[in-house]
Amino acid sequence: MSTVTHTPGGLAGPDQAPPPGRTPARRAALGGGSAGARFFNGFSHLFLAVWAIMVVYPLLWVVMSALKTDAEVIRKPLSLIPERLQWDNFARAWTEGHIGSFFLNTVLVLTGSVFLTMLLGSMAAYVLARYDFPGNRLIYYMFLSGLTLPIYLAAVPLFKGVYNMGVVLPFLGPNKHLMLILVYVAWSLAFTVFFMHSFFRTLPTAIAEAGMVDGASHSRLFFSVMLPMAKPGLISIGIFNVLGQWNQWYLPTLLMQSVAGEPKNQVISQGLIELSVNQGYRSDWSGLFAGVTMAMLPVLIVYIVFQRQVQSGLTAGVSK
Amino acid sequence: MRHGVARFVTGFLALPVGLYLFYVVWPFLQAAGYSLTDWGGYSDRQQFVGLENYIRLFSDELIRKAFWHNVFFLVTVPLFTIALALFLAFLLNVGGREDRAGIRGVFGSGLYKVIFFFPQVLSLVVIAVMWQQIYRADGQGLINGVLMKIGLIDGDDPITFMYDPEPFLGVPAVLWWLLLIAVWSGAGFYMVLFSAAMQSIPKDVYEAAILDGAGRFHTFFRITLPLLRDTVSVAWVYLGFIALDMFALVYIMTPSQGGPNHASEIFASVINFNAFQKGQFGYACAIAVALAIFTILLAALQLRITRRERIEY
Numbered sequence: 001m002s003t004v005t006h007t008p009g010g011l012a013g014p015d016q017a018p019p020p021g022r023t024p025a026r027r028a029a030l031g032g033g034s035a036g037a038r039f040f041n042g043f044s045h046l047f048l049a050v051w052a053i054m055v056v057y058p059l060l061w062v063v064m065s066a067l068k069t070d071a072e073v074i075r076k077p078l079s080l081i082p083e084r085l086q087w088d089n090f091a092r093a094w095t096e097g098h099i100g101s102f103f104l105n106t107v108l109v110l111t112g113s114v115f116l117t118m119l120l121g122s123m124a125a126y127v128l129a130r131y132d133f134p135g136n137r138l139i140y141y142m143f144l145s146g147l148t149l150p151i152y153l154a155a156v157p158l159f160k161g162v163y164n165m166g167v168v169l170p171f172l173g174p175n176k177h178l179m180l181i182l183v184y185v186a187w188s189l190a191f192t193v194f195f196m197h198s199f200f201r202t203l204p205t206a207i208a209e210a211g212m213v214d215g216a217s218h219s220r221l222f223f224s225v226m227l228p229m230a231k232p233g234l235i236s237i238g239i240f241n242v243l244g245q246w247n248q249w250y251l252p253t254l255l256m257q258s259v260a261g262e263p264k265n266q267v268i269s270q271g272l273i274e275l276s277v278n279q280g281y282r283s284d285w286s287g288l289f290a291g292v293t294m295a296m297l298p299v300l301i302v303y304i305v306f307q308r309q310v311q312s313g314l315t316a317g318v319s320k
Numbered sequence: 321m322r323h324g325v326a327r328f329v330t331g332f333l334a335l336p337v338g339l340y341l342f343y344v345v346w347p348f349l350q351a352a353g354y355s356l357t358d359w360g361g362y363s364d365r366q367q368f369v370g371l372e373n374y375i376r377l378f379s380d381e382l383i384r385k386a387f388w389h390n391v392f393f394l395v396t397v398p399l400f401t402i403a404l405a406l407f408l409a410f411l412l413n414v415g416g417r418e419d420r421a422g423i424r425g426v427f428g429s430g431l432y433k434v435i436f437f438f439p440q441v442l443s444l445v446v447i448a449v450m451w452q453q454i455y456r457a458d459g460q461g462l463i464n465g466v467l468m469k470i471g472l473i474d475g476d477d478p479i480t481f482m483y484d485p486e487p488f489l490g491v492p493a494v495l496w497w498l499l500l501i502a503v504w505s506g507a508g509f510y511m512v513l514f515s516a517a518m519q520s521i522p523k524d525v526y527e528a529a530i531l532d533g534a535g536r537f538h539t540f541f542r543i544t545l546p547l548l549r550d551t552v553s554v555a556w557v558y559l560g561f562i563a564l565d566m567f568a569l570v571y572i573m574t575p576s577q578g579g580p581n582h583a584s585e586i587f588a589s590v591i592n593f594n595a596f597q598k599g600q601f602g603y604a605c606a607i608a609v610a611l612a613i614f615t616i617l618l619a620a621l622q623l624r625i626t627r628r629e630r631i632e633y
Binding site: 037040041043044045047048051052054055056058059061062065073074077078120121123124126127128131133139142143146148149150152153154155156157158160161182183185186187189190193217218219222243246247249250269272273275276285288289292295296299300302303304307310311312314315 | 326408469513
């Protein structure tokens with residue numbers, strides 16, 4: 001990738017900044033920028049810094065409020081430094097607010113659903129992209145149409161379908177992990193197939209043909225040749241699906257209501273909504289902030305560690 | 321060999337297509353069917369009423385409101401998000417020093433990008449619950465608290481945010497506050513997208529422009545922006561879908577999920593209201609079908625408008 005500005009220290013992050021001694025010398029040699037350019041540089045920094053604060057400050061405020069006492073949240077809502085760190089807010093949200101079990105449910109559901117989405121999505125995309133058979137276009141457009149239709153349209157019949165299914169097969173009824181996994185997979189297939197379809201199309205045919213000549217079966221060809229070749233695409237769509245399904249709130253709200261007496265199988269988004277409704281009655285503000293912090297920090301940390309992959313993965317999802 | 325192909329294709333497609341048909345396609349088809357009945361949702365009694373639901377839809381005051389609110393978001397969310405994202409990307413990529421290598425990005429732009437992208441990885445629910453606290457209508461809220469501290473507003477007369485149906489520029493204030501959240505959470509992502517697109521424009525294009533004596537503003541508006549056209553139009557389509565889907569914010573943040581006094585109703589909240597609070601599933605399905613048609617028309621329209629010859633480089 002060629003860039004306009006990709007000389008060292010230009011667009012690169014702080015990790016690649018030029019040695020400090022060299023920059024001023026070079027600037028002096030070139031005569032430096034005009035006054036206008038310097039003013040513009042200052043203005044850029046100012047505006048970017050203001051926006052950065054607008055993004056970070058609320059997040060920091062939430063995290064810090066999670067470490068205050070309730071009295072402190074009310075008395076000094078703006079301060080960013082708690083008088084004494086109240087770690088038990090987290091313990092309370094984790095157990096009494098059920099964030100702990102919601103967390104576990106989410107991880108459980110996501111493990112199954114992301115894996116299945118990727119597997120079934122790339123299987124379908126591969127067949128549709130590489131094999132010619134009657135009905136190919138029809139199936140492809142059927143998947144594609146799911147991208148434009150609003151989920152609210154399907155809400156009522158979907159709920160009814162799941163409910164009826166639960167009468168016959170209880171483990172696929174409302175408020176069951178396996179049901180939510182299958183629903184997530186079905187609703188993620190449209191974009192996954194669409195994305196992987198265009199990816200498999202671009203892979204060269206020569207290698208596949210060589211594999212065929214060597215006597216590999218169709219499915220072996222897929223699993224040991226094509227799938228490894230599609231790794232960059234799989235990473236992109238994988239990140240996209242992890243975040244997308246982690247963020248899902250409408251489907252669980254619709255399908256994972258626990259009736260009294262049933263185990264709480266809800267996911268983290270529902271837990272937060274519940275917490276935000278309940279704290280209004282119990283005014284457990286610090287517990288709410290602790291809940292939000294716990295839902296927010298793991299994703300943020302994973303993002304900071306893998307920022308390059310996440311950024312390119314998500315933007316690739318849009319520009320396809 | 322041929323026989324093997326058929327078995328392989330069926331084997332690979334059976335499960336994904338089966339799941340998709342059962343959990344996605346079938347509900348959609350059923351919804352279209354229910355929209356022609358007066359089904360209440362809880363009883364088994366339903367009567368075929370033809371297009372009655374659709375006729376009723378046109379005289380429904382709530383739907384008219386929701387329609388205009390959707391249009392408001394459809395225009396403002398992409399407009400403000402893209403404008404801000406482009407501006408940030410511009411500052412980031414050409415705000416730095418000028419030297420023989422051309423115009424540089426600002427120092428630390430990598431760090432800025434990481435930070436601006438934060439909201440994108442937070443879930444909508446986290447964002448909604450967090451902004452609920454920021455938007456609190458008393459001194460405990462972040463914005464009211466700060467403004468009271470510096471004396472810009474009186475402690476007895478705070479900004480009411482989500483409880484403010486008073487129109488501002490003809491649109492209820494609560495919608496403007498929701499718009500702010502959407503722009504806040506989207507700008508960073510599209511900035512990264514535009515930034516990447518800017519960097520994939522080859523260097524020689526810029527060198528030629530600089531040789532011709534173009535400054536950074538000229539270069540940006542005459543070269544960068546036109547070459548970004550494709551990316552911007554894709555972003556516009558995506559933001560359009562996001563704008564149609566502001567339901568998470570409305571559902572979690574506004575009083576009685578579309579209030580106060582229906583000031584923040586959008587299509588999705590009206591469907592929710594009719595289906596689950598008024599128990600009119602048939603009618604709710606008709607609204608949803610109308611929304612689906614609206615969405616598809618809009619997508620087709622956008623694709624038509626934004627389709628243009630690609631510039632290859």
